[in-house]
Amino acid sequence: MSGRPQSLFPLFSAVTALDGVGPKIAQNLTQISIEKPRDLLFLMPYSGIDRRKRDTVQSVDLPNVLTVEVLIGAHRAPRVRRGAYRVSVEDSNAAFELVFFHARADYLKKVLPIGERRIVSGKVEFFDGVPQMVHPDYILKLDDAGELPEFEPIYPLTAGVTQKIMTKAIQSALLRVPKLAEWIDPAQKERSRWPDWLAALQDSHSPASLDDINISSPARERLAYDEFLAHQLTLALARSKLKKAKGTISQASGGLQRKVRIALPYVPTAAQERAVKVITADMGRPMRMNRLLQGDVGAGKTLVAFMALLVAVEAGGQGVMMAPTEILARQHMAGLRPLAESAGVVLDILTGRDRGPGRQIKIAALAKGEIDILVGTHAVFQPDVQFDDLRLAVVDEQHRFGVRQRFELGKKGDGVDVLVMTATPIPRSLALAQYGDMDVSLLDEKPPGRQPIATALVSTGRMEEVIQHLRQAVSEGKQCYWVCPLVEDSETVDLTSVEERFKHLRAVLGEGILGLVHGQMPAVEKDAAMTAFESGQTRVLVATTVIEVGVDVPNATIMVIERAETFGLAQLHQLRGRVGRGSQASTCLLIYQAPLSDAGEKRLTVLRESEDGFQIAETDLKMRGAGDVIGTVQSGVPRFRIADIESQSALLAIAQSDARKLLNDDPNLTSQRGKAARVLLWLMEQDRAIRLISVG
Template identity: 65%
Template sequence: MTRPEALFPLFAELETLPGVGPKAAQAFRTLGVERPKDLLYLMPHSVVDRALRASVRDVTPPATLTVEVEVGQHVPPRRKGGPYRVHVRDRKLEFTLVFFHARTDYLQKLLPTGQRRLVSGKVELFDGMAQIVHPDHVLRPDEADEIPAYEPVYPLAAGLTQKLVQKAVAGALARVPDLGEWIDAGLKSREGWPDWTRALHMVHAPDGPAGLAPDHPARQRLAYDELFAHQLMLSIARARLRRGKGIETRGDGHLRARVLKSLPYAPTGAQVRAVAEIEADMARPVRMNRLLQGDVGAGKTLVAFQALLIAVEAGGQGVMMAPTEILARQHFEGLEPLARAAGVRLELLTGRDRGAERAAKLADLAAGRIPILVGTHAVFQKDVAFHDLRLAVVDEQHRFGVAQRMELAAKGRAVDVLVMTATPIPRSLALATHGDMDVSVLDEKPAGRKPIRTAMVPAERLDEVVDHLRKAVAEGRQAYWVCPLVEESEVVDYASAEERFRSLRAALGDRVGLVHGQMPPAEKDAAMARFVAGETSVLVATTVIEVGVNVPNATIMVIERAETFGLAQLHQLRGRVGRGEAQSTCLLLYQPPLSETGRRRLKTIRDTEDGFRIAEEDLAMRGAGDLIGTAQSGLPRFRVADLERQAGLMGLAQSDARKLLHDDPGLSGPRGEAARALLWLMDQDRALRLISVG
């Protein structure tokens, strides 16, 4: 598992590069550059046009100019610290070079009177005269080729200059070894991509602004390398999971039949299909690793519960894990009627269970007397033992990334894993975050779900909205009123929610409740419970109600300052209503005038309830990191690849990676060896450990 020797120079200390001392190395680290190899992927974000011009007259100041001049008279400063001027003349015009705090002897050597020099820098007008203050380059005419026609401009951090970064990048490029090709030959020639080394040299010496575009062949090639390495790592993790002997779990269907008989409706085609896919996976001798992706209200719970029943029918146990206690409790309440119909014992285990009660549950679990357990991650604590665990259902994937999935596998439990997510993710992102999994999609709404009427309402019509609420409450209906995220500070949000709560209470009486992020958990739970029980009719809330709350009687959702929310968030919030028999409404209150993106966002929500369409639109508008909140998304950080503009490459990379592993599971052939080098370059070498234990 050692790093290939050819890569050693690229993994040396940064200080071994020309011009990089300890201070610069520290500054580079803030840009995420730790080793010379990282500089190869520090992409220039723009170019400076330094093509040679005949005269100052050929550009409109202020602009960058490269021109050949004859050096004239030097005029030293009149007072200390004043400007030192050098008069120069190009083919058509005379202008001035200006220097501050420069030594006379140095300038006379740099610009000897009567000689010709090439100068390049920013030309500006000062009192109607053209001048260049501190030119970037002053060279002899025979050194002209030292100035590139287009000079790359790199991101900087405090303590770095463009010159220093350019020099360090050149130093890293000089160390690039000759590596084998890891891209499939047919794909490479079909796409017209250059070799790796050639691509690196091209992106760092762009031939004009077009050289920076995501669709430039060199950029595409390097983006593909990055996505391919990522998919290869996921495919290796997937193959490792599959190598771990799974248990063949086959149910006879008797418990599932009871549940389906008790339901007032038939499952959708998508639900039936998803259960069939899961059933087939569980019956195989390899471990299941499947993602169940469903829109708000697409009926994931029923599918997950049927999967759990397959485990029970086969004589085993199942567990459902949620990220928070409130969600675990909700899953438990949602599954209870189904468990009653099946005649199966269901228990809840969270951090709140203490003492004798907890001990009794653990004893029953270990003896196999609890077939289905719902809980938070507490179910993975040391003292929790199952009698025969077959299936783990994990809710809300984003807090459970690839690393945690590997960990679950490493516990040596050959359990099948089913992950549920309510966030419809566009395909390119689903592959980035869940490329190691097989995917089942629920793309139909259950029968009897009425569409939600959505309207955009300007803030000045607030009084009408309150009147509308008054009537609805009188008819016994319930409503959510979501307050805006005013600032990142919880305190301000809390103040705005408090204020809205008071004004609605004045208008509607004491049937108005309040829940926000600053409340102690027990108070929050109590406020939610009162709303669920129908004791309060209107619940004023900050976005804490976004995930999982289920109150079928709630038919109105008011979102205040809707333009401040993201598309996915608006979609999730709207999904809190429309869960019962009655017609539901979602009112998007906005503050005019709307920005162009604000209008586009609200119109998208108004015009469609299809979460996948909304997610694609969101990706186009916001970018991948924001879409699932980069901090907790488990979304890899790509340096070259741009998931919005190069989405198509991700699917290619996945099928290519899976094919390579299928043909060469040990990565020992020529292309496999090259791919190993790529995994090292992309810091995905931990995947190689999974192969080497094979």
């Protein structure tokens, strides 16, 4: 796909080419990610001001923005140096004052000549019983009244850029918009009654009322759909590229899986069996697998992944399982070792801690094919880590890795199948946005024997009571996690640090039964603390959120989360999922500091009332918005300028099926609509898609 189409050049030129935008203002605009005319087109007004002309300010609820024609009366200069300059005016029914501070009298006499009529528009409010308009937004001669919009759009601003400058720049950018061929499916456009692209832009930037600013207005909805469509085309292109990418056929008779099933102390759930079946079938096809395995806390994803890894091994190849942290990698290793032994496969681990001769031995064994399955952290990405015949890469907790790393791992072998796992239930809309290039398997059942977790809210005022309960539980042989939000005390933030809490609990509960884990400890100490807790040597583990994901100690039945109101919902759900993993009843105590904000109270109440991760995730999304729920930009969730993932997920789903259909009918985008879609990809700066088409 050759370079950017010429028709788009005016939208990608310097922003200084626009009216009223000099180098200084251009610099200020970069603060809100505006670097070219195209960016201004997608900066939507978030509100508007009614500037329709009225006869009088009389009997209007004040304060209010009003536009009236006035007769100009006396000017009164300030009596004191920093006082106000006042101009008396009369509309058809009432007298009021125009008020100016730091004003130049000669200038005001020129724009407001006594005895003449002017149109003034601005906020009118009472001061000492007299209506006043302080610094009118507009003062116009009657002949120029047409310059004033009846409804004025209000834009997000940044330091050094006023509404006037912004409006002028946007109007100037609109004059550069070319006429482009339609990329939306005609039937879809008609069904939704959407305007053409240019008309949609013009309507959005010249709204007639607040209804036109609404995200569901036809113009705004069409522009949102354009963003979704470009994004979903990119994912669909990546998906078809992977589908076309030659995979390695990994076929297995199921012999190794049968050995593991016999050794299991429980029967896998129907959801687990379904997922294993689908994945095994995927791996037996000549196309590369690119699948997301989504399951709530404790749904048994690790077993499904291991069964998939066995397919790779039985077919004569190797598998790798990547975890985001050392703790999690070692945990996977410990959990999978007995299963690997029952199947007779060679399992090993590689993390950043492997150095020197030990590391070299592992790497050599891997390259010779002597290790069947490797468990590891980021260390697996290093260039000298080579496999003899890598067939399957399993990535755990995908949101901790960027999309780029997912592809990197796939490059470690020829046509490697990729299985991504996440225990963070993702609302459907986000799954579409982030994983639209993948096929999805859901684990929506909990393994049998899992006990429900009783969740209670306790205020910090009852801390000593909680500690006494804990002392009792520990004396009965129970184990507990105690999670704190910060690692060290900070003067500015009133949160108990993990170090302080550890000392306090040790003083109450005694030496030797407490462990401590946080992100700033050396890895060896962290591991020792985890091992002591897993073996039951320590009874209480005081920790930060490093234990959020995947830590599995079946005997731990109590989870205390201190200052729970400072955590996100998904994170609280993950933390709570560390207990309730054995056959005993479990408890989660959410300790909060009163008074709770409305949002804080809602979060904690939702958690107390539900254990359904998907329901919790939907609530989290509604409360916090997409960017926060997933975290960083690197996570792969796109930043849309107009579209809103939360409220427009139905639109996103339409864009996904439309993008897939378009590429199915026209894989190289060479039809009339296909060519228009290419222009859309350039317009929306979907560089990855453009590269995929160019090489495709």
